[in-house]
Amino acid sequence: MRKILIIGAGKSSSYLIKYLLDKSQSENLHITIGDLNVENAKKLVGTHPNTTIIHLDVFNAESRTKAVKQADIVVSMLPARFHIEVAKDCISYKKHMVTASYISKEMQALDNDAKANNLIFMNEIGVDPGIDHMSAMQVIDSIRDKGGKMILFESFTGGLVAPESDNNLWNYKFTWNPRNVVVAGQGGAAKFLQENQFKYIPYDRLFRRTEFLDVDDYGRFEAYANRDSLKYQHVYGLDHAKTLYRGTMRRVGFSRAWHVFVQLGMTDDSYTIDDSINMSYRDFVNAFLPYSPTDSVELKFRHALKIDQDDIVWDKFLELDIFNSEKMVELDKATPAQILQKILMDSWTLSPEDKDMIVMYHKFGYELNGKKYQIDSTMVTLGNDQTYTAMSKTVGLPVAIATLAILNGKIKTPGVQIPITKEVYTPILKELESYDIVFKEHKVPYLGYNPLNL
Numbered sequence: 179m180r181k182i183l184i185i186g187a188g189k190s191s192s193y194l195i196k197y198l199l200d201k202s203q204s205e206n207l208h209i210t211i212g213d214l215n216v217e218n219a220k221k222l223v224g225t226h227p228n229t230t231i232i233h234l235d236v237f238n239a240e241s242r243t244k245a246v247k248q249a250d251i252v253v254s255m256l257p258a259r260f261h262i263e264v265a266k267d268c269i270s271y272k273k274h275m276v277t278a279s280y281i282s283k284e285m286q287a288l289d290n291d292a293k294a295n296n297l298i299f300m301n302e303i304g305v306d307p308g309i310d311h312m313s314a315m316q317v318i319d320s321i322r323d324k325g326g327k328m329i330l331f332e333s334f335t336g337g338l339v340a341p342e343s344d345n346n347l348w349n350y351k352f353t354w355n356p357r358n359v360v361v362a363g364q365g366g367a368a369k370f371l372q373e374n375q376f377k378y379i380p381y382d383r384l385f386r387r388t389e390f391l392d393v394d395d396y397g398r399f400e401a402y403a404n405r406d407s408l409k410y411q412h413v414y415g416l417d418h419a420k421t422l423y424r425g426t427m428r429r430v431g432f433s434r435a436w437h438v439f440v441q442l443g444m445t446d447d448s449y450t451i452d453d454s455i456n457m458s459y460r461d462f463v464n465a466f467l468p469y470s471p472t473d474s475v476e477l478k479f480r481h482a483l484k485i486d487q488d489d490i491v492w493d494k495f496l497e498l499d500i501f502n503s504e505k506m507v508e509l510d511k512a513t514p515a516q517i518l519q520k521i522l523m524d525s526w527t528l529s530p531e532d533k534d535m536i537v538m539y540h541k542f543g544y545e546l547n548g549k550k551y552q553i554d555s556t557m558v559t560l561g562n563d564q565t566y567t568a569m570s571k572t573v574g575l576p577v578a579i580a581t582l583a584i585l586n587g588k589i590k591t592p593g594v595q596i597p598i599t600k601e602v603y604t605p606i607l608k609e610l611e612s613y614d615i616v617f618k619e620h621k622v623p624y625l626g627y628n629p630l631n632l
Contacts, residue, residue: 179208180585183245185234185264186255187211187219189354190278190304192565194255194574195222201582202228212245222565236260247271251585253577254279261285265299272297276581278304278573281594289594298589302596303580305536305572306335309557309610311410311596312576312603313617314540317555318414319600321544329420329550330543330626334391334401336427337569340533340560341396347494349429351526353534353569360519361447362426363405370407371422373626379403385437389425391539393556394618399537401425402433413598421626427537435494438483439518442466447515454517455510460503462517476501498525534561536568538617543624550624557617575613579606 182198184191198209211219212234219231236242236256246252246267251274254264258279265284268275269291281301292299302308310333318328338344339351352359363385367378379387388400407424416422439445443466451457451465460475467478479485479501485492499505500521507517528534540555561568580597583589589602597603610616 183249184253187213190573192570194578197578293593299594326544326546332423332541334425334539340535343532368403385433450511454512457507552624
């Protein structure tokens, strides 16, 4: 049997494992799943005969190399920083490798070795990055194939709560790593290109510079800029495009309220708060407000942020119960961001019956025969439950399909790469359609860059 090693059986692995198990008999596959917590894998596998579950510590070189040596291809679902040791083993023992993570400098440095050994190291094959690459390049290449010239590209993705589970004033719950939400946008100004001009949005203004997006059947969303919209400019062949903008989607109103946390400094992760373990939520909020012998914390909060009592934004903070004097932080030497994350998890953790949603929106502007055109392309995927989520579906299925395609020789080009070639994206996007991961394209009047609020 052909052997696939999956390292990591976390939240994004459910559809990946199910897909490969469903194909295991017809494709003659044996799937080995290695994880520190074997119980996670056991729940996903059940009693399926074509599987082996092993305890695997990626930092234990002996067990890691033994597992890699026995595989024909390795799928790493570990956090990105842990891929590199697995990748080095794959070079040593001549194994293909697939990950959903961004290509690190260390991974890219293995490109020559991968090519020399005719190995495929496929990265960024999840949802964002992943499906965004493939769906964008499919349209961009089709425009070029008919002689068009790209002049505008905008791309947005959001991991959100499904409409039937959207029951709080923020219209948001954590569907992925909460920490990434809390610290989003930090580490430098957001950079993008607008009508051939470089634009920058500093972090303290990021959530007040949003763009509106309307998706059929799902209503209106807003998007704030990613930190570096130009990261894939050359990779996508968009060096001559006038406008490039990539952003993160939320429901309308989220960013305005989140901006309050940014203004107060509650998203800061660079220092620790003294005696945080003995703080109440109310104490935490008060720590960022001016002293007053008479005014309440609530009044100081509204005055400092200029929030009226009848403003929906005020109701959003009341809903989070951040002024509660009995709820305790219970985190020692915690940063403001860590404390804020704990507070938000009280309200934004998905309930067992909740479902999540992935939304993606691309805009393509191009010139053809002297005229300007625009295509808007949208994709919405809903989760089934807390195991088979939209996030695990849109991350795990592309990884699984790519893994089998490499094993079957349908993807042949060696090297460290991302899925931007027709060889890769054409069959994967086609198969994803059978799982209801479908993009709807609309030809719309070309309006250029949307200047709304930007």
